[in-house]
Amino acid sequence: MNDLLNHVAAASNTTFDAIPIIDLQGGVIQDPELRASVAKEIRDACINVGFFYVSNHGVDPTLIADVVRQAKRFFDLPSAEKMEFDIHKSDNFKGYTPLLGENTDPENRGDLHEAFDIGWEELVRSGESRTLNAEPSSTSSLVQGGNVWPNAELLPGFREALLKYYHAVVALGKTLFTIFALALGLTDNFFDDKVTKPAACMRLLHYPPQTGVVDERVIGIGAHTDYECFTILWQDDVPALQVLNTEGRWIDAKPIPGTFVINLGDQFARWTNDIFKSTTHRAINRTGVRRYSMPLFFGTDYDVKLEPIPSCVSAERPPRYEIVMAGEYVKSRLEATYAHSK
Ligand SMILES: O=C(O)CCC(=O)C(=O)O
Ligand SMILES: [Fe+2]
Numbered sequence: 001m002n003d004l005l006n007h008v009a010a011a012s013n014t015t016f017d018a019i020p021i022i023d024l025q026g027g028v029i030q031d032p033e034l035r036a037s038v039a040k041e042i043r044d045a046c047i048n049v050g051f052f053y054v055s056n057h058g059v060d061p062t063l064i065a066d067v068v069r070q071a072k073r074f075f076d077l078p079s080a081e082k083m084e085f086d087i088h089k090s091d092n093f094k095g096y097t098p099l100l101g102e103n104t105d106p107e108n109r110g111d112l113h114e115a116f117d118i119g120w121e122e123l124v125r126s127g128e129s130r131t132l133n134a135e136p137s138s139t140s141s142l143v144q145g146g147n148v149w150p151n152a153e154l155l156p157g158f159r160e161a162l163l164k165y166y167h168a169v170v171a172l173g174k175t176l177f178t179i180f181a182l183a184l185g186l187t188d189n190f191f192d193d194k195v196t197k198p199a200a201c202m203r204l205l206h207y208p209p210q211t212g213v214v215d216e217r218v219i220g221i222g223a224h225t226d227y228e229c230f231t232i233l234w235q236d237d238v239p240a241l242q243v244l245n246t247e248g249r250w251i252d253a254k255p256i257p258g259t260f261v262i263n264l265g266d267q268f269a270r271w272t273n274d275i276f277k278s279t280t281h282r283a284i285n286r287t288g289v290r291r292y293s294m295p296l297f298f299g300t301d302y303d304v305k306l307e308p309i310p311s312c313v314s315a316e317r318p319p320r321y322e323i324v325m326a327g328e329y330v331k332s333r334l335e336a337t338y339a340h341s342k
Contacts, residue, residue, distance in 0.1 A: 004185045004311050008047055008275050015246040016049045019253055019261075027058020028175055039182035046183060046264055050279030051243050053259040059168045061258075064234060067165040070158045071204040071292055074116055074150065085116070085148050092146045093117060093201070093334050099208070102337055105222025105282070112220050113283075116204040118147045120170075120197055123163045162202070166296065169232050169260075170200050173298040176230065176262065184272065185311040191300070199228065199299035199330060207240060207283060207291040220283035220291070226265030227333040228299035233261040238291035244280040253281070267299055267329065270321045273312040302327025 022041045029035045045052035074082070085095040094117050100110030149159045174195060181190040207220040220240055235241060235255050242250040243263075253261055269278035285291045304326045308319045 002185060002311055002314075004043070004275065005314055005317065007043065008317075011044075011047045014048060017245070017249075017251060019049060019051045019053060019243065019251065020045045021053040021055055021256065021259065024054045024057050024175075026056055027172060029179075035179065035182060035188070039179050042179055043183035046180070046276040048277070049243075050277030051253060051261065051263045051281070053256055053261055055256075055259045057172055057260055059165075059172055059260075063161075063165045063168050066157075066161040067204075067294065068236070068292060070155065070161045071116070071206070071294070073155055074158065074204065075114060075206040075292075077150075077154075081150075081154070082114070085150065087117065087338065090146060090148060092119070093338070094119060094146050095148045097338075100218075103222065104224040104337060106336075108217045108219070108222040109215075110218060111222055112210060112218055112285075113205050113207045115206075117201060118162055118166065119199070119201050121147050121163060121166075123160065123167065162204075165294075166200070166202050169202070169296045170198065170298070172260075173198070173200060173230070173232055173296070176232075176298075180230075180268075180276075184275075184309055186309070194300045194304045195298075196301055199302050199327065200296055201228075201299075202296040203294065205293045205295070207238075207285040207293070209285050209288045209290065211286065211288050214284060214286060220285050223280050223282040225269075225278040225280055226263060226295075226297060227267065227330050228265040228297040229268040229271070230265055231261075231263050231295045231297050233263070233293060233295045235261065235293040236291060238285060238287050238289055240283040240285040240287070240291050241293075242282055242284070244282075250282075265297065265299075266333070267306060267326055270306045270324070270329075271309055271312075273308045273317060273320055275312045299330055300326045302330075 022038060025034060029038055082096045087093060087095040087097050097115040099112060099114050102111045104111055177191040177195055178188040181188050237255045239252060239254050241253040243253050245251050264276045264278050266278045268276045305323055306326055307323050313319055
């Protein structure tokens with residue numbers, strides 16, 4: 001058994017009561033010893049929890065503040081104006097989702113959040129994005145590209161703020177991929193050619209408060225696992241996120257200023273033959289005030305085959321999943337999420 005699989009065997013009977021905080025020491029860790037020790041911490045968090053916080057992640061707080069300000073302005077628009085960007089008008093899951101427009105947990109009746117979604121786009125316009133009612137992008141068959149933007153008179157600076165934040169977080173994601181590779185006993189460049197123009201989808205989320213008796217079938221976001229490799233989530237100071245441990249108890253992922261929450265998704269679970277945990281989570285905002293959060297779901301390029309990584313397979317642990325293409329997998333999951341509101 002290799003070192004990684006030894007750790008998995010040692011962890012198999014444990015659960016978690018807390019979510020670890022891992023110090024990224026400024027985001028890009030150059031020193032090889034430091035990288036190796038952070039990779040070990042991340043490996044343990046991925047095997048045992050599937051969630052961790054990162055502090056000292058290196059993303060400029062002014063970029064975060066700008067995008068949050070823009071998110072609030074967007075969600076404050078009248079509903080009819082937001083519906084101009086209805087995600088159902090998009091052929092690749094970009095734009096606005098109203099309250100109850102999604103149903104993340106099939107047992108539930110709709111999620112009590114509204115959202116605005118974008119995907120990869122260069123800050124300097126390349127002709128790939130479009131304003132509303134323009135020709136669809138050539139990549140419309142997949143979920144990449146094709147962003148829709150409120151025009152600049154309506155929300156000045158909106159596109160720039162979102163894309164600057166987006167690219168800063170994508171850069172962090174690429175660094176995290178190198179550390180995940182080390183954590184899996186691979187060379188740190190293992191994922192480089194698989195994340196050249198990654199399928200990174202970012203959402204602005206707004207959760208209105210739910211007070212009084214809460215119907216558990218209509219909550220902020222129903223219990224689910226994420227679809228991609230991992231998610232980089234910024235949350236404001238309003239608690240709502242909860243993570244399910246292996247004993248079936250919900251553990252609060254309370255807001256910690258200056259951190260992101262990182263959680264693994266199903267692409268990574270498939271790729272690592274379930275060595276990395278894709279852990280169920282949900283959000284319920286019972287606080288009486290609005291909550292804002294911003295996940296960035298970080299997948300690979302869409303044409304990458306999710307074949308089990310060799311260090312994650314052994315005679316005792318044969319491959320658990322059929323091989324799928326990353327893009328087709330995410331697309332099928334997204335279609336299921338929006339099916340009820342079509
Ligand atoms: O808003 C949050 O805290 C979690 C959001 C989430 O889990 C998701 O969008 O997949
Ligand atoms: Fe999620």
